[in-house]
Amino acid sequence: MSSTRERIMALLAANSDSYISGQSISDQLKISRTAVWKQMKVLKEDGYLIEAIPNKGYRIISTPTKLSENTLQWGLNTNWLGKSIEFFEEIDSTQTKANILAQQGCNHGTVVIANKQEAGRGRMNRTWYSNNEDGIWMSIVLRPKVLPAHAPQFTLLTGTVLADVLSKKTELDIRIKWPNDLFIGDKKVAGILTEMQAEQDQIQHLVIGIGINVNQLTSELPDEIINKATSLREETSHVYSIRELIQAVLHAFEKAYDRYLDTGFSEIKTNWENRGYKMNENVTYHSGNVQSQGIIKGINEDGALLVQNSHNQIITLYSAEIDW
Structure with a gap:
């Protein structure tokens, strides 16, 4: 209520x-x-x-331009997503806080948002530079009634949602780099981190973390990522409303999530492959201690990457490191 x-x-x-x-x-x-x-x-x-x-x-x-629980909910006409918003001026990590709230029994669709993160994190415990007010740093708590094996599909769903929203807002060609990054050209503009707590046949909760570089200038980025990352502002010379972008993402996410539960993964798979970074291009990948080359052909139902190897065989990669 x-x-x-x-x-x-x-x-x-x-x-x-x-x-x-x-x-x-x-x-x-x-x-x-x-x-x-x-x-x-x-x-x-x-x-x-x-x-x-x-x-x-x-x-x-x-209405004010600054973020708060009130301003974020002003005009947010969703049915269930973001009805509970936890907003913080500064926090270590929205992902950590959302996991704690999920374990405490918070509602499906709870959203944690911060102006700044002191210890933002990405996949494989990598640091996500988010100690600024110029981006979107948020995590969504979900309690989907699907098997744990389907959890990777939610990362792919989120990628398609972000790519669609950002493309519409900027008219840029946004690409999704497997498994969880969004690129403009060859630079990262957004990332996704999905974490799960589950039993053998039931997901207790998923927490999907989203980080988007919005209004940063390249000169404000740390030296170690200055040649690897970009922002919407850097690419378009336009300053965006963080609140409006967050609301657009939440609107689109709720719609895509509900549609996924009704119709399954096939539409998301097609959308992802239409936006896949380096689709049908040759890449070098490392699986275990073996280095190989192959052509990216798409994604599997379980979220794995499909690659055509030198013998024209389609192989499935779950955790390989790829030299993009």
């Missing part, structure tokens, strides 16, 4: 071109006029510009 504040925000949004009286809000939400006034005060402290005129009521004039 939505909180009182969320319902007040929804009423203000629905009446953004007119005034809504405190009495009307009180009646519709079944709360006191004093409670309405207190909630308005909190919203104003959060940066909302709210006009209050006697005998007319309240009207929203403008």
Whole structure:
């Protein structure tokens, strides 16, 4: 159920071109006029510009640009995703916090978002540079009723969602590098980290971490990644609204997730392969201590990479390191 504040925000949004009286809000939400006034005060402290005129009521004039639980939920018209948002100005890692919340029994669709991460992390315990307010750093808690073997499909689903959203917002050609990165040209712009707690036949929870470089300049990136990473701003010379991008991702993710549960993985597989980085190109890969070459042909139902080797055989790679 939505909180009182969320319902007040929804009423203000629905009446953004007119005034809504405190009495009307009180009646519709079944709360006191004093409670309405207190909630308005909190919203104003959060940066909302709210006009209050006697005998007319309240009207929203403008919303703040800074991130908060309130601003993130303003205009977020999802059914279940992001109904519970945990926002932090600064945190060690949204992924760590989301895992803790998941273990404590938080709701399916809970989202953890931070302005800055002190210890952002990616796949294989690699560091993700996110100690700034210029990107999207968030983690989503999911409790899908699917077998644990299907968990890798959610990483691929997330990749297609991010690629679709970012392509629409920027008109850039966003590519998905197996298994969990998004590239513009040959530089990384976003990454995905999926972690799971499961029993043999049941997923207890998934936590999907998402990091997107949005408004950073190349000059602000650490020296060790300056030639490997980029941002939306760097590629388009445009400064983006972090809030609007987060909401666009959450909207698209919920829709794709629900569709996946209804129709299965085939549509995601096709979308991924249409956006795959270096699809049908020759790459060098390392499996164990063996180095080989092959042509990337797509992905399997279980999220593995399909490669055609020098003998024209299609082999399946689950954990190989690839020289991209």
